[in-house]
Amino acid sequence: MSNPDEAATHNGDAGPSAMAFTPPAYVENPTPALGFGVSSITRRWKREELFNKGSLIARGFAFLLSLLSFIITASNKHGDWRNFDNYEEYRYLLAIAILSTLYTGIQALIHVNALWNVKQILNQRISAMVDFVGDQVMSYLLISSVSAAIPLTNRMREGQDNAFTDSSASAISMSFFAFLTLAISAVVSGYKLSTQSYI
Amino acid sequence: MSNPDEAATHNGDAGPSAMAFTPPAYVENPTPALGFGVSSITRRWKREELFNKGSLIARGFAFLLSLLSFIITASNKHGDWRNFDNYEEYRYLLAIAILSTLYTGIQALIHVNALWNVKQILNQRISAMVDFVGDQVMSYLLISSVSAAIPLTNRMREGQDNAFTDSSASAISMSFFAFLTLAISAVVSGYKLSTQSYI
Numbered sequence: 001m002s003n004p005d006e007a008a009t010h011n012g013d014a015g016p017s018a019m020a021f022t023p024p025a026y027v028e029n030p031t032p033a034l035g036f037g038v039s040s041i042t043r044r045w046k047r048e049e050l051f052n053k054g055s056l057i058a059r060g061f062a063f064l065l066s067l068l069s070f071i072i073t074a075s076n077k078h079g080d081w082r083n084f085d086n087y088e089e090y091r092y093l094l095a096i097a098i099l100s101t102l103y104t105g106i107q108a109l110i111h112v113n114a115l116w117n118v119k120q121i122l123n124q125r126i127s128a129m130v131d132f133v134g135d136q137v138m139s140y141l142l143i144s145s146v147s148a149a150i151p152l153t154n155r156m157r158e159g160q161d162n163a164f165t166d167s168s169a170s171a172i173s174m175s176f177f178a179f180l181t182l183a184i185s186a187v188v189s190g191y192k193l194s195t196q197s198y199i
Numbered sequence: 200m201s202n203p204d205e206a207a208t209h210n211g212d213a214g215p216s217a218m219a220f221t222p223p224a225y226v227e228n229p230t231p232a233l234g235f236g237v238s239s240i241t242r243r244w245k246r247e248e249l250f251n252k253g254s255l256i257a258r259g260f261a262f263l264l265s266l267l268s269f270i271i272t273a274s275n276k277h278g279d280w281r282n283f284d285n286y287e288e289y290r291y292l293l294a295i296a297i298l299s300t301l302y303t304g305i306q307a308l309i310h311v312n313a314l315w316n317v318k319q320i321l322n323q324r325i326s327a328m329v330d331f332v333g334d335q336v337m338s339y340l341l342i343s344s345v346s347a348a349i350p351l352t353n354r355m356r357e358g359q360d361n362a363f364t365d366s367s368a369s370a371i372s373m374s375f376f377a378f379l380t381l382a383i384s385a386v387v388s389g390y391k392l393s394t395q396s397y398i
Binding site: 088089136139140143144145146147148150151152154183187190191194195 | 335338350393
């Protein structure tokens with residue numbers, strides 16, 4: 001009579017034997033629930049890792065593209081009227097390309113750090129918020145600068161094609177591809193932000 | 200000895216009395232979990248209702264604003280060079296205003312219907328996806344058309360202010376406010392889309 005469980009199982013009375021049937025059901029029940037919980041958590045982790053890598057790659061591409069746009073626009077000086085800084089559209093394009101280069105560069109660095117180091121749980125929600133707002137605002141700014149620069153370039157190229165208009169066109173397309181990658185990144189970080197609160 | 204539970208409770212032995220302590224814990228445990236579940240579900244419903252109403256209001260405003268932008272741009276004909284259709288920027292602004300009016304009008308109608316009728320569970324996920332993609336693409340198009348039209352208007356107003364440039368400026372600001380409301384609506388529908396899959 002040292003082990004109470006054993007005593008209950010070997011007891012022939014109706015009362016304790018009815019009690020003895022409950023423990024197996026009570027023990028077996030949690031097992032599938034636990035298995036389901038663990039597998040859904042690992043699936044979640046895998047999905048989050050995929051998203052983290054995906055958004056890091058998207059930001060890396062956006063960084064390269066906006067750096068290219070920045071360099072091409074800034075070096076687009078061919079003398080006389082063919083200087084980018086005579087036109088507010090190109091100055092706007094340059095300003096947004098610089099902003100986007102800085103933003104995506106810093107974001108890529110932060111996310112590379114986050115991949116190697118242990119994450120801080122407390123800051124995750126704030127950083128997800130910053131990611132989403134930053135990506136969204138930056139992609140609106142990029143599409144805005146591209147749209148402002150296109151009509152001017154169009155009008156110039158109706159007259160003639162030269163190194164100046166070609167450089168402008170390539171800077172515009174670089175900014176546009178940077179916009180595309182950042183727009184995708186904004187969707188991913190929006191998803192991450194909205195699922196963050198349920199952890 | 201007819202009731203096994205009563206028998207276990209009144210039994211003085213160490214074994215059955217240890218067993219008798221578990222049923223109350225086993226019965227009492229689910230109660231707070233159930234209460235928590237129900238309150239979290241009602242909270243979720245309330246939040247979803249708020250979001251539905253909020254996005255309906257945002258779409259209504261976006262519809263009004265893009266309709267205004269459409270009417271102002273389309274009626275912006277003052278003869279000679281002061282016709283909107285001489286400039287590709289204003290034609291683009293008009294085209295996007297028309298698209299946005301149609302999109303937000305149809306969306307508002309669909310959402311008003313959805314508020315009164317019983318919702319179809321099967322279509323919810325698809326409609327959430329359409330909402331999100333539509334809002335996001337439409338807000339990119341609106342900010343793009345606004346950005347394209349601003350530099351031209353700026354340059355014209357440096358020379359002179361007249362009814363033509365003033366109408367252009369007001370159409371641009373209407374489109375900009377339509378962009379703002381649709382951008383907010385895109386964030387809400389993105390949130391709805393990402394929480395939809397867990398119902």
